[in-house]
Amino acid sequence: MRYFLPKFFILIFLVSGFFLHGQLDPAAMSTLSKLSPDQRQQLIKQYGSSGGGLPKSVPTAQMPSRSVKTEKPEEESFDDRTDFLGDLNSMERMISADVSRLQSQLNREDSSEDNELLEALEESKALLRKIKALQRREIEKRAEEFGKSETDAIKPFGYDLFASDPSTFAPGNEVPIPSDYRIGPGDLIEIQLFGQRNDSFSLGISREGMLRFPGIGPIHAFEQGTTFLELKNHFKEKIREHLGEGVQSSITLGAFRSIRIFLLGEVRKQGAYTVSALSTTINALLSCGGIKESGSLRKIQLKRAGKIVSTLDLYDLLLRGDTSADKALQPGDVIFVPVVEHQITISGAVKRPAKYEILTEESLEEIIEVSGGVTGRAYLSNIRLERLGEDYRPFVKNLSLPSDSRFKILPGDIISISSASSEVSNSISLIGNVERPGEYEWKAGMKLKDIIAGIDDLLPKTDMHYGLIRRKLQDGMIKVINFSPSALFSKGLSSPIHLEKEDAVYFFSIDQSRNNLINGILDDLRRQRSLQSLGSIISVSGLVRFPGEYPLTENMALADLLDASGGLLDAAYSVSAEITRMTVDGSKVASIDHITISDLSDSNHSKSVFFEPYDHLHIKKVPFWSENQTVTLSGEFLFPGTYRIFRGESLSEVVQRAGGFTEHAFPYGAIFTREHIRRKESVQKEQFISKLENMIAYENLEKSNTSDDATLEQSRALISRLRSIPSTGRLVIDLESQLSNSADTEILLLDGDTLFVPKVPQEVIVSGEVQFPTSHLADNSLSMLGYIEHSGGFTERSDEKRIALVKSNGMVISQTKSNAWFSPRKTSLDVAAGDMIIVPVKIELPSKWLENLATSTQIMYQIALSAAAINSF
Numbered sequence: 001m002r003y004f005l006p007k008f009f010i011l012i013f014l015v016s017g018f019f020l021h022g023q024l025d026p027a028a029m030s031t032l033s034k035l036s037p038d039q040r041q042q043l044i045k046q047y048g049s050s051g052g053g054l055p056k057s058v059p060t061a062q063m064p065s066r067s068v069k070t071e072k073p074e075e076e077s078f079d080d081r082t083d084f085l086g087d088l089n090s091m092e093r094m095i096s097a098d099v100s101r102l103q104s105q106l107n108r109e110d111s112s113e114d115n116e117l118l119e120a121l122e123e124s125k126a127l128l129r130k131i132k133a134l135q136r137r138e139i140e141k142r143a144e145e146f147g148k149s150e151t152d153a154i155k156p157f158g159y160d161l162f163a164s165d166p167s168t169f170a171p172g173n174e175v176p177i178p179s180d181y182r183i184g185p186g187d188l189i190e191i192q193l194f195g196q197r198n199d200s201f202s203l204g205i206s207r208e209g210m211l212r213f214p215g216i217g218p219i220h221a222f223e224q225g226t227t228f229l230e231l232k233n234h235f236k237e238k239i240r241e242h243l244g245e246g247v248q249s250s251i252t253l254g255a256f257r258s259i260r261i262f263l264l265g266e267v268r269k270q271g272a273y274t275v276s277a278l279s280t281t282i283n284a285l286l287s288c289g290g291i292k293e294s295g296s297l298r299k300i301q302l303k304r305a306g307k308i309v310s311t312l313d314l315y316d317l318l319l320r321g322d323t324s325a326d327k328a329l330q331p332g333d334v335i336f337v338p339v340v341e342h343q344i345t346i347s348g349a350v351k352r353p354a355k356y357e358i359l360t361e362e363s364l365e366e367i368i369e370v371s372g373g374v375t376g377r378a379y380l381s382n383i384r385l386e387r388l389g390e391d392y393r394p395f396v397k398n399l400s401l402p403s404d405s406r407f408k409i410l411p412g413d414i415i416s417i418s419s420a421s422s423e424v425s426n427s428i429s430l431i432g433n434v435e436r437p438g439e440y441e442w443k444a445g446m447k448l449k450d451i452i453a454g455i456d457d458l459l460p461k462t463d464m465h466y467g468l469i470r471r472k473l474q475d476g477m478i479k480v481i482n483f484s485p486s487a488l489f490s491k492g493l494s495s496p497i498h499l500e501k502e503d504a505v506y507f508f509s510i511d512q513s514r515n516n517l518i519n520g521i522l523d524d525l526r527r528q529r530s531l532q533s534l535g536s537i538i539s540v541s542g543l544v545r546f547p548g549e550y551p552l553t554e555n556m557a558l559a560d561l562l563d564a565s566g567g568l569l570d571a572a573y574s575v576s577a578e579i580t581r582m583t584v585d586g587s588k589v590a591s592i593d594h595i596t597i598s599d600l601s602d603s604n605h606s607k608s609v610f611f612e613p614y615d616h617l618h619i620k621k622v623p624f625w626s627e628n629q630t631v632t633l634s635g636e637f638l639f640p641g642t643y644r645i646f647r648g649e650s651l652s653e654v655v656q657r658a659g660g661f662t663e664h665a666f667p668y669g670a671i672f673t674r675e676h677i678r679r680k681e682s683v684q685k686e687q688f689i690s691k692l693e694n695m696i697a698y699e700n701l702e703k704s705n706t707s708d709d710a711t712l713e714q715s716r717a718l719i720s721r722l723r724s725i726p727s728t729g730r731l732v733i734d735l736e737s738q739l740s741n742s743a744d745t746e747i748l749l750l751d752g753d754t755l756f757v758p759k760v761p762q763e764v765i766v767s768g769e770v771q772f773p774t775s776h777l778a779d780n781s782l783s784m785l786g787y788i789e790h791s792g793g794f795t796e797r798s799d800e801k802r803i804a805l806v807k808s809n810g811m812v813i814s815q816t817k818s819n820a821w822f823s824p825r826k827t828s829l830d831v832a833a834g835d836m837i838i839v840p841v842k843i844e845l846p847s848k849w850l851e852n853l854a855t856s857t858q859i860m861y862q863i864a865l866s867a868a869a870i871n872s873f
Contacts, residue, residue, distance in 0.1 A: 085138045088131055095128045154347055156340075157354035157371075158297045158318050162268070162290020181228045182330070183221060184277070185209065186257030191235065196246035202254055216242045228253055261329050263288045265337035266295025280326045281312050284335055295337040298357050302327055303334040315357075319370065342411035346371050349378035349419045358411065365405035367415065377420045386414040428499050432507040432517055433462045448497040448505060449488055458485070461510050465563040468506040468551065469497070470521055478524040480536065480551040482560060510566065514546050521551055538611050540565045542619035543572035558597065558609040561617060573620040574600040579609075580616040629751035633658050636665035636757045651747040651755070652739050666760045667735040669808035669834045675752040678729025689723055732810040761808065761834035766791040768839035769798035778833035787837055799842035808834030 102121040185207045193199045203211045209221045216238060224234040232251045239249045256277045261284055264270050268289035275284055281302055291297060300312040309327065316322040329335075340357050344367060347353040351372030358367075364383070368374060380401040387410065389395050399407055409415070427439040428446070435457050448469075452458065464486040471479045483497055485507060499505075506521075508514050525536050536552040538561065545566025553560070568574060579595040599605050600619075611617075624647045631654060632642045638659030645654060651672075661667065735757070737743040763775040764787055771792025776782075782790070784805060794800060804814040831837070 085135065088135050088138065092128065092131050092135065095124055095131060099124045099128060154345055154353055154355055156293050156343070157352065157356050158314060159291065159293055161314070161318065162286065181253070181278070181328075182226045183228050183231050183253075184226075184257055184259075184331070187277070188254035189231070189235075190252045190254040192250045193239070193243070193247055194250070195248040197243060213238070259329060259331040261332070262334045263337075264334060266292045266339055267335075267337050268292055275329065277329075279329050280323075281310075281329065281335055282314075282317065282323065282326050284329060285337075291337050294339055296340040296357060298359055299338055301336045301338070302329075303336055304330065304332070309333075315370070344409055344411065344413045344415065346415040346417070348415075348417040349375045350417055351375060358409070361408045361410065363405065364399060364401070364407045364409055364415070367409050368401075368417075374417060375419070379418045379420045382418065384416040384418070385409075386416075388412050426501060428502070429504040430507070431504055433459045433509045434507050435459060442499065442501050442503075446499045448483075448499055451505075452485075452488055455489055458507060459509070463508045463510045463563075463566070465567075466508060466560075468518075468521070468553075469499075470504040470506070470524075471500055472502050477528055478521070480521060480525070480553050482551075482553045482556070482564065484563075510545075514566075515548060518548075518550065522549055525551060536613055538613070538615045538617070540617040540619070542577075542617075543569040543621050544619050545569060552611060552613055552615075556611050557607045558600070558611075558617070559603060559606040561611065562600070562606065568600065568619060571621050571625040572600075573622045576600075577620065578618045579611075580618070581612060582614050626751070631749050631751075631753040631755070634754070634756050636662045636759055638662060645749050645751075649749050650738075651733075651735075651749055652741065654749060655739060655755075661757060664759045665757050666808070666834065667739070667757060669758050669761060670733065670735040671754075671756040671758075671810070672731050672733045672735075672747075673729045673754045674731055674750060675729060676750070677731060678727045681727035681729060685722070685725075685727060689719055693719060730810055734809070758834075764831055764833065765836040766839075767836060769795045769841050770839055771795060778831075782831065784831050784837055787831060788839065794839065797841045799840045802840050804838045804840070805831065806836040806838060808832070 099121065102117065102124060105117060183205060185205050187205050189203045189205070189211060191201045191203060191213075193201075201214065203213060205211055205221050210218045211221055213219050219235070219238055221231055224230045235251050236249055239247060258274050259277050259279075260272055260274055261279075262272055263284060267285070268291070271288075273284060273287055275287060279287075281300065285291065285300070291300075297314040297318075300314065301308050302310045302312065310325065312325050312327075316325060342358050343355050344358055345355045346367060350368065351374070353371065356367065356370055362370075374380065383399040383401065383404070385397045385399055386394050387397065424439060426442050428442045428451070429439050430437050430451065434452070440451055462485065465484055467483045467485045469481040469483065471481060473479055488497070506517055508517065522537060537549055538552045538556070539547075539549045540561055541547045544562065545568075547565060550561065550564045562568065576596055576598045577600055579597060581593045581595060582590055583593065584590050597605075597609055626647060628644065629646075630642050630644050633654065634640050637655075638661070640658065643654055643657060655661075733747060734743060735755075738747055762777055764778050765775045766787050767773050770788055771794075774791055776787055776790055779786075784803070788794065788803075802814065804812055806812050
């Protein structure tokens, strides 16, 4: 016997094998590459050893003059860690189930002889421990994430300028030539002659600074200076001097030379770079992948011959698009990025919340300007500033604009600007079953009818008897007021409904649950409950349209609660109801009282019964009320169909209502089924199967011969067949005695009962282990053995000692130890039309009761098939 772990755990073992052998399968490597860096590192820690490691790229100090791939730090998101934790939980469930399964097998088998089972169990337990360790680590990381402050998530400003892949800046002929461009060895000069002579030349500057001009000779490129303009004027003079005034010339710069520079300090890739001679400091920084977050963006130094030539402030570029301070590079230049010294943090309602580098003491107004300014909903009357004091403990200071616009900001300060309140103070809200829900402007003296002017402002099926107003009082407490929407449109309304600021008006539907709208109000009422007063909540159950909890409004009467719950159902017992009331005395001891109220249909009485907090109203059901209780009559009835019944109606009475039977009816073979019997059969069958599985397992543990595996397979097949047998819920009845009122017990019908009366049968069915299972015309001269012989006789697998006769009324007659009335040689039992003969297959199982069970299962299965076939007619 072999045991296997889930497939996706194989990756863990492959990774473990890689550290031992230095090799990793390509499929495993592909799966491993999809993990986050943190997860891969955890796998290394859990399964690795000192002998190996995951492949990784190693940067070199000398950078090539081509496109450079830069390693950027990968940040594992909170969502990634959540997904990984979910995967770990799934793994834990699967491995835990595997451990339970193996432990169960170990308890049932001889563990001392099954080393493979023990080994599989120990491996599963070890893997489960490692998964739990990973779970704890991930939970700790999530807890750290929850604990981070807002400023921890804010990133330094400007460093995303270098987020794209770096590249070199090779010279190109399409680039305009600056007037101060300094020429040097490697530059290519393009010369075109026209006029008295037409010719063109491409001349390169040699290492000695010479150009060899055909027809003129060597010309020193730096004789008149080192700029391109000086070279151009010098060439024109040489051409006029040697070729005459009639020869004109056009001189341009062709391909640029490459120069070698150095990038040092807090850059992502330090080293020597080969760049175009037209490159500037910013070009070079982009080519090396940018600046680390530990580097300064405002003090970038350009050094030449050991001296600082210029200092670049990248904020000029990032904030104003100014590149005037960006200097051209020369061979051997060094760009040095120092460590950032002073930073401040600004968050909240600004357009660019970030960490900013400051050079000197800057004012609050200047810092806000650098962050892009405040948003439109910024609250400037209470700006929070956190600063480190002289005792190295932070303290908080509140600022406001414009009065503190010149307040000096120091390095390390944390500034937070909050947003204005999102709560609208001069509005009222319409919620629920209205045409235009939402917020509306509130005005002094405003009435509900000013917004809901007519019934067209409400959606169809609006409950016109119940509405709510949620009102927030000046002390913050919540008060709930109920009203009748129909009164809004009544001409006789004496007191209009006035609205206050921040009122929320609720309208309900007559056919939808009210929980979604009311739950928020109930939560508010629960939160404001105090020791001195109970919560303003009551409840209703029973025969109302929407049972549940409701707000207790001022002077709320029985009629109001019935309106709130949608009114009484048809089956409600309106003669009386019950209120359960809880009272608390002065010693804080609660007592329960039950109050009976009468005549719910009397409107005057229902308006005189008032509720108290936590009252519960229960509406009873009319005794013996039943809705749509039906039975189904099918088959040979004059008027078959579905009939509604009343409580206590008998089977014979319904058959009479159906007109009785046709002339072809066969009442003896009637099939009567009942739903609660079918459910009971299903439960009992599952309980029996569970016991059977335990007994089979015990039987197999008692055996040690070589046929155990075959026996186990037979037992499992038996259980599978037993489980597939449908529960019919059939009740064997004598229909003729029921109709003649001669039965000892009269059948009273229940909802869902069915009665099928077949036609008069002419056949006898022979099923099971016979040569030709089929049906035969009934013949009074034939015995059971005769019918079997007419079907070709027994097969080699037939069990002749357990033949069963199923009568057409559902009774099963079979041979038992105490009833040996039948054998192939004793054929005196009468077989009538409509009967079924079942010859089961012979099964050898380790115990006699299992053999009997196997035979019974086959008989039950054949009966179920027969019943299904009859009901299909």
